[in-house]
Amino acid sequence: MTAGSPAAGDEEKGGLRSALGGLTTRGRSFLAAGVAAAVCAVVLGQSDLLRVGLLLAALPLICVAVLYRTRYRVAGSRRLFPSRVPAGSEARVHLRLDNVSRLPTGLLMLQDHVPYVLGPRPRFVLDRVEPGGRREVSYRVRSDLRGRYPLGPLQLRLNDPFGMCELTRSFSSSDTLTVIPRTEPLPPVRLSGDATGYGDGRQRALALAGDDDVIPRTYRHGDDLRRVHWRSTARYGELMVRREEQPQRARCTVLLDTRRAAYRGAGPDSAFEWAVSGAASALVHMLERGFSVRLLTDTGTSVPGDGGDGLVGSPQESAESAGLMLDALAVVDHSDGAGLSRAYDVLRGGEGLLVAFFGDMDEEQAAVAARMRQRSGSAVAFVLDSGLWMANGAVDDAVEARLRGLREAGWTVVPVGPGAALPELWRQAARERADSAPAGTTGLSGGWT
Numbered sequence: 179m180t181a182g183s184p185a186a187g188d189e190e191k192g193g194l195r196s197a198l199g200g201l202t203t204r205g206r207s208f209l210a211a212g213v214a215a216a217v218c219a220v221v222l223g224q225s226d227l228l229r230v231g232l233l234l235a236a237l238p239l240i241c242v243a244v245l246y247r248t249r250y251r252v253a254g255s256r257r258l259f260p261s262r263v264p265a266g267s268e269a270r271v272h273l274r275l276d277n278v279s280r281l282p283t284g285l286l287m288l289q290d291h292v293p294y295v296l297g298p299r300p301r302f303v304l305d306r307v308e309p310g311g312r313r314e315v316s317y318r319v320r321s322d323l324r325g326r327y328p329l330g331p332l333q334l335r336l337n338d339p340f341g342m343c344e345l346t347r348s349f350s351s352s353d354t355l356t357v358i359p360r361t362e363p364l365p366p367v368r369l370s371g372d373a374t375g376y377g378d379g380r381q382r383a384l385a386l387a388g389d390d391d392v393i394p395r396t397y398r399h400g401d402d403l404r405r406v407h408w409r410s411t412a413r414y415g416e417l418m419v420r421r422e423e424q425p426q427r428a429r430c431t432v433l434l435d436t437r438r439a440a441y442r443g444a445g446p447d448s449a450f451e452w453a454v455s456g457a458a459s460a461l462v463h464m465l466e467r468g469f470s471v472r473l474l475t476d477t478g479t480s481v482p483g484d485g486g487d488g489l490v491g492s493p494q495e496s497a498e499s500a501g502l503m504l505d506a507l508a509v510v511d512h513s514d515g516a517g518l519s520r521a522y523d524v525l526r527g528g529e530g531l532l533v534a535f536f537g538d539m540d541e542e543q544a545a546v547a548a549r550m551r552q553r554s555g556s557a558v559a560f561v562l563d564s565g566l567w568m569a570n571g572a573v574d575d576a577v578e579a580r581l582r583g584l585r586e587a588g589w590t591v592v593p594v595g596p597g598a599a600l601p602e603l604w605r606q607a608a609r610e611r612a613d614s615a616p617a618g619t620t621g622l623s624g625g626w627t
Contacts, residue, residue: 197246205238205342241342251279262356277307287335358504359458367608394418429530430469438512440537449562453535473503478520525553532557544580548587558590
């Protein structure tokens with residue numbers, strides 16, 4: 179939830195010329211009619227017509243002067259709830275206007291600037307606001323396209339009672355609505371990655387293997403005295419304790435191929451948007467399963483980027499890391515990079531589970547993807563081929579050969595057609611992994627069971 183900072187409503191946008199620019203069509207018509215009547219009166223020598231002309235011309239000018247000298251002092255704020263929404267969901271924006279002056283306001287029109295993608299620009303007419311009073315209004319915004327959208331600044335429109343002039347006063351604060359990709363709940367398929375630790379593969383790396391292999395550390399306040407290692411204490415002259423078991427979280431890297439050449443089409447139903455949504459669903463699912471997850475793109479960018487491997491360090495960081503990765507996916511766009519080599523360089527080996535969402539690949543990129551398998555404990559690829567996503571398209575022999583090459587390299591490959599449901603493909607990947615696993619290896623390193 180965010181709030182806009184208060185701003186003064188009598189902030190001037192310019193001099194008298196700007197105020198004259200606020201004349202409405204009625205005000206300009208009155209002014210033109212008055213000037214024309216005055217000129218005719220001078221030419222014809224009609225004093226009565228001159229008085230009428232002066233009255234017609236003076237009325238809009240008086241209205242401009244009154245509005246120009248208006249000294250309303252108001253404060254505006256905005257609350258956005260929630261500030262991060264999935265594509266296709268609504269967010270509510272609450273606006274509050276406070277009259278901080280000693281004078282009541284006249285009729286006010288409140289307007290908030292929103293991008294056209296979020297819907298029509300909201301406008302509200304506010305009646306007289308008493309001194310110290312406030313008014314609250316709200317509206318909803320919705321977008322089918324992910325992204326970051328600015329909201330604001332808030333504007334007030336002041337009108338005179340005759341409708342001759344209209345002036346706009348702007349506040350300074352603005353907020354940002356983040357529309358993240360849609361995520362789908364995935365079935366609880368058991369994954370046992372290459373890394374030891376907790377998550378789906380619940381193994382533990384012990385810091386000590388026996389009495390002769392103890393790796394002690396200095397005693398800290400609160401340590402259990404039963405863990406004191408007396409031999410090391412006598413050797414170092416200070417209280418030493420055995421290290422506890424150090425569980426390591428099972429690792430998962432979600433790789434998103436964003437190459438411009440890998441996808442065709444645009445819009446919410448395009449292959450690229452499906453891949454982005456699939457990557458978001460996968461990383462959220464793996465975090466919920468207790469894995470340490472990172473998002474990697476073909477450009478070599480890793481989110482979160484802290485630490486040596488870019489992976490989440492503790493379970494407490496999962497929610498924050500999920501937010502960072504979803505925010506990154508909200509604004510991810512096509513890359514102009516030539517291939518997947520930079521992503522391959524980031525994979526250093528021992529990555530645990532690798533879940534990739536690929537677009538079209540030529541022979542060179544398929545070869546790079548095949549080598550990625552050597553740097554992970556297990557690898558699953560969801561391949562979105564343009565032949566499937568185009569009308570009446572089909573996978574040709576060349577694409578089949580590349581998919582076969584990935585399978586031979588050890589990937590579990592799932593072709594993705596238009597409108598496919600990721601939960602069903604997730605189950606299909608598990609079945610194919612189980613069918614391809616050698617007998618007696620179920621549940622071992624990198625297996626889907």
